[in-house]
Every structure is written in C-alpha cells, then in structure tokens.
Amino acid sequence: MMSTASLLDRIETQSATTAGARLRTTMAAVRVSFTWFGVRKSLTPQQKAQAAESFDAEGRFLSAAKKLIDTKHPAFRAVTAIRGGIEQSWKSQSLPFPEPGVRLIKQDQVEPFALQIDDLRIELRDAVAELDRHFDELKRAARQRLGSLFNPDDYPATLEGLFDVACDFPSVEPPDYLVALSPRLYEQEQARVSSRFEEAVRLAEEAFLSEFGRLVSHLGERLSGVGGDGETKVFRDSAIGNLTEFFDRFQRLNVRSDAQLDALVAEARRIVRGVEPQDLRDDASLRRHVASELSRVQSTLDDLLVDRPRRRILRGSATKEAS
Template identity: 25%
Template sequence: MSPHENIFEKACLVQMSTSMWQGTRALDPAVMQQVNNNSTWLKGRKFLINPELLGPIKTAVHRARKEAIVAHTLPFPITGLYLVPKDSIESIESKMAFFRDRFWEKVNEFESIYDDARQEARQILGDLFDSEEYPDNIQEKFKFNWKFITITMPGKSMILSPEIYEREKEKFISMVEEAREMGIRALHQELSENVEYLMTRLSGTNGKVKILKSAMFNRMNKFLEDINTKNIFDDQRLQELAHQARKVLDNTDSVSIKYNENLRNHLHDQMAQLKTAIDESIENIPFRRIRMPDQDSAMDYPVAMSI
C-alpha cells in the first residue's frame, strides 16, 4: 500500500454546510437614483430586520466551525473540506451535535420574535418595506449539516481507460501530497503561535508586565496533548520541536515565575530560541499549490463517499 493510500486509513474528511436567512435585500435602482442619477455607480442594500436578532444564530455557526471543526482538523486542498485524524472523529461528532442543537435553539428563538421583527421593520422602513421580501416559513431558510467523507485512490477497472486511470491516480497523489504539506505547515505554525503567545505574556507590552496565571500554559499544553493525534503525517521535526517545548514547560514552575523576574526572563529566552527553530522549520517546508488543469472542484476526485 502506498503512503498516499495509507493516509486515508489514518484520517477522513469532514464537510460542514450551513445556511441562514440573511435578512438583507438590494435596494431598487429607482431608490438609488434619488441619491445619484447614475445608479450603475451606486448600489445599496437594506436590512429587512434588526440584524442583531440574527447574531446568536451566526455565533452558533462560527463557534461550531471554530471549536468543533477547525480545532480538531488539518487543512485540505479542496475548499470546504477538512482532514480529520481518525481519533478526532468522535470528538467532532459530539461537538457538532451540541452546536446543531444550539443552532436550532437560536433559530426557534428567532422564529418566536419574527413577526414582531417584521412589524418593527414596517415602521422603520416605511415605503421601503415590502412584505413579499419576508418568507412565510422562516425555518426553511436555515440549515445545519455535516458529513464525513472518505476518498480513495481510483482502482483499475473495466470502466476507466488506462489513460484516464493514470490521470486520476496522478491527481489523487498530488492532492494527498499537497494535503501533507498543508497539514505539516499548519501544525508548525500553530506551535509557533503558541510559543509567541507565551513570549508575549512573559514580556508584556509597552513595558508593562502582564499578570501571569497558570492558565496561560493551557493553550500550549492542549496543543502538545493533541500533537500525536494530529501529526498523522509522522513529521519527525514537529515531534522534536514539540518535545523541546514539553521539556521547557516541564522544567517551569508556573507559580515561581509570577514573582521571579529572572525566571521569567530565562523562560522567555528559552521560548525565543524555540520559536527561532520553529520558524526555520517552517521555511524548510515546501509551499506549493499542486493543480491539474481540470482539478478545480471536489467533483474532480473520484471514489469519494460519505460515511
């Protein structure tokens, strides 16, 4: 089995899809002409309701993407898809179920005030109010879904000609190679950001030392705990850098550094050296976009199925 096939024994893909009523509409060109005769140069939109009423729903979507998807996955070359380490599937499923329920809870709350929101809009918009722009069934305008997907290298068959088979095989290999480079780079950058965060906390800003709390190490510790799960490409340099970070933290007394400036400075210097090493490693990671002429959409990759 090639390493390109093996990666999808360690991981799958996840796709999150949501939609919601935006509550805005383009203004009629005739209205814009009252502002400027050349309406082709001037476009405008109107809110159909108070936009703050949709805020809690948007927040649920944002948190789901950030906390359930991005936090547990690696980037992938196809827009809208994320690479999921096998051991993260259950965590993602559980968190997405939580945010789905949260999403619909907020949709139901919005639905309960929808009629009042329309009446408020009628009063505020005046002649610009148009009842036809408001859905009768507002629930139908909201969706929250996700699915796990597997992709495998196309196998030889009687259906594909040898030329098409070789082309699809090459596309698959290129896609996995790009995913590998994107994933490794993302993990190195995340480690660099965590180190930089600690350096900022230790040095303060504008000459003012920030209040140091034990919790400031939580972010780095969480990353180091997850590294074995996320490092599905077995990047040895990442493991070495993570080991150095663990060693520094293991030798750090989070209580003592609050009161000892020398210890803070020493820890800051260690973190600075580590960050230099991480940034050098990032520079050595290939950065390229591998694209075949017809490799512009997810549909170009055969043998994909939902789990």
C-alpha cells in the same frame, strides 16, 4: 555528489509522500455545510439609482444592500455563536485538504463527530426557535430603521427551518468502476489523489507551523510584558492554556512529516510542562527562565517560517523532475 541542500529536499519530498500515504489510509474526508438565512438583500435598481443621486453617481455603478434584521440582537448572536462553535470544533478535529469545504478527520472519529454534529444541530434549532420568538420584534425594528426601503415581502413567515447544519463524508478516492472502464484513467486518478494527499501534508505543516509560531510569540510577549509594538501586554491564563491545547491537538493530528517541527513542539511542551499561570505571575525568576527558553524556540521557528516557502518550491520542482 549530491549537495546537502539537494539531499534535504529529496528527504522532505519522500517524507511528504510517506506522510501523504499515511493520511490516505488513516483519515476520512469530512464536510460541514450550513443552511443560513441571508440577512442582507440587494437594493432594487430603482433604489440604487435613488441612493446614487445623493452622491451624484450613476446607479449602475453603485453596489448597495440593506440589512433585514439587527444582527447584534442577543437572540441572533446566540445563533451565530453556535455556528462559530461548530466551525471551530470541525477545524480543531481535522486537517486541511486541497478541496474547497473538505477537511480530513481520523477514521475512528467519524461516528463521534457525526453524533456531535447531531447534538449541535439540536442546539442550533433551539436557538433558532428562540430567535423566531423575537422575529416580529426584529421586523418592527427593521421597519423603523429602513424606512421606505422596508419591504415585508423580504421576510419569511418564520425563521424555523432556515438555519441548519449537516455533515457528510465525501469520497476522495477514484471510483472502483473506473478500473474496468479505463485502467489508464484509473491510474491517472490514483496519481492525482496521491498528489492531493501530499498537498494536504504541506497544508497541515504550514497550519501547525503558523499557529505554533503565533502562540509562542504571544506567550513570549506576555511574559516579557512588552510586545513588538512597544505596548505593555497583560499576561492572561489563556496564553498558557491555548498553547497547551495546541500541544494536545498537534499530538492527535500530527502528520509526522517534519522532524524539526516535531522536535520544536516537544521542546516547547517540555518548557511549559507543569507551569501554572499563577506561578509565572508570582515568580519573576521562573518567568524570565521560561521566556528565555521560549525565545530560543521562537528563533528557530522564525528560521523555519522564512525557509518554508523556498523548501516548498524546491520540493515541487523535485516532484516534477521525478515524474
């Protein structure tokens, strides 16, 4: 007779396979890439040797670089802030995929996302144009800061065109021509792609679980007023707002492979539904009630976070045995 643990492991494996197949038919691979001017440049061997002398070291064992421009300048910060916003937007609309630089986005969001990137590219170019207007000023400041390390040849004539963003939608499916060339290889590729989507399910589960646990723990600390480190914590509106944003994103992108996680998210959403940040500040009784309810969710989440690595190992073993 199959044990309860073995049965749960088999159910989890089947669930991941089903969810992986669902992702494969409803999602598209999306990649966001940046062209970015490098603000650091390695020192020449001679410069490293000179720097090493002050430490009584050998230059070849020293790694050193110089910063070409002040990255704290408001114009440069505006450019990097746009990049950060683009990356955050990309990740908030997509799920992880086990291929570097690639994530999964809903197929019906492909065109809206591409249009969004086009708009952000224009915003980025405007910010770079503003940065370029300060470029001479930045180079003068660098000349003063770098001293003899300053080299005008390190700097381009203009920064325009050296910062950019693009997105593309690479195929992660086996090429059709492989069917005629080698049916055996085509089947192997199909199995490999299926395995990757099952891995994407696991990555999504772990990402959601980790973020959910962090947000619930954060809100619990703010409601109690004291963190795990014993320090007094200030309650801000974002403690509720970030959790609400998570609920919306989870609903949009949920892979529906973990019934227990689904139930916990639904329970937490019920607990804070209709609760405004100011209500929690004004009503101590409500604050205690919400904190108590969330602590139950947190307790179950902690068990899931501890149990998840073991489940992953068992799931992987079950998959290998089946193959």
